[in-house]
Amino acid sequence: MRVRKKSLVKIEKFSLLPKQLLLKELITGSSYSWIGYGGARGGAKSHAIREIAVLLGLSPEFTYKSLIFRRYSKELLKNHILPLYENHPKIMEHFNKSEKILYAPDGTPIVQFGYADSESDIYSFQGFEFDLVFIDEASHCTPHQIQFLKTSNRSVKPGFTPKMILTMNPGGVSHSYLKRLFIDRKFEKHEDYFILSSHIYGIIFFGH
Numbered sequence: 001m002r003v004r005k006k007s008l009v010k011i012e013k014f015s016l017l018p019k020q021l022l023l024k025e026l027i028t029g030s031s032y033s034w035i036g037y038g039g040a041r042g043g044a045k046s047h048a049i050r051e052i053a054v055l056l057g058l059s060p061e062f063t064y065k066s067l068i069f070r071r072y073s074k075e076l077l078k079n080h081i082l083p084l085y086e087n088h089p090k091i092m093e094h095f096n097k098s099e100k101i102l103y104a105p106d107g108t109p110i111v112q113f114g115y116a117d118s119e120s121d122i123y124s125f126q127g128f129e130f131d132l133v134f135i136d137e138a139s140h141c142t143p144h145q146i147q148f149l150k151t152s153n154r155s156v157k158p159g160f161t162p163k164m165i166l167t168m169n170p171g172g173v174s175h176s177y178l179k180r181l182f183i184d185r186k187f188e189k190h191e192d193y194f195i196l197s198s199h200i201y202g203i204i205f206f207g208h
Contacts, residue, residue, distance in 0.1 A: 020048040045167040049134040057110025064131040071140040073115045128152040139172030
């Protein structure tokens with residue numbers, strides 16, 4: 001196994017607010033497999049998952065491989081790729097535009113950026129493997145897309161639970177689906193392994 005050399009990127013360049021730090025701690029230190037991250041409209045949620053995905057990918061302690069997914073390609077560019085170029089130009093020197101993959105300086109892929117403009121585009125992720133799957137504005141994705149991306153949420157890291165992290169606001173095509181799972185706790189028969197563990201406000205999470 002290749003051992004990641006100490007990252008050349010200074011950790012202090014990654015800025016996270018207290019609630020965003022809590023999200024990072026849940027990702028790295030909990031056994032929850034699904035985490036919902038809600039809040040007011042704006043760029044704070046997108047900023048959080050961008051910073052966390054890159055930070056945990058570059059960190060020799062974690063070296064997680066992530067997918068950052070947004071329903072539409074224009075939103076992915078506007079809300080994630082362009083802000084990373086603005087805030088972390090040195091890091092983005094290792095971004096492959098055609099693949100939409102950000103690599104670590106040693107050539108290890110750390111973050112893939114994806115979208116599904118049409119419902120069927122989601123099948124392009126079949127067979128992929130990501131320690132972390134971040135779905136930004138998950139309520140804009142269909143329930144089928146969310147469930148399909150879960151099939152790519154796999155990890156070979158010992159003792160680590162792969163995680164789906166969903167940011168969300170009220171509304172959208174999956175509003176009822178997400179509300180049923182995260183707020184109403186009305187699980188269908190095949191979903192009875194989900195356990196709601198915290199109040200909806202801010203961060204919500206559940207596990208196996």
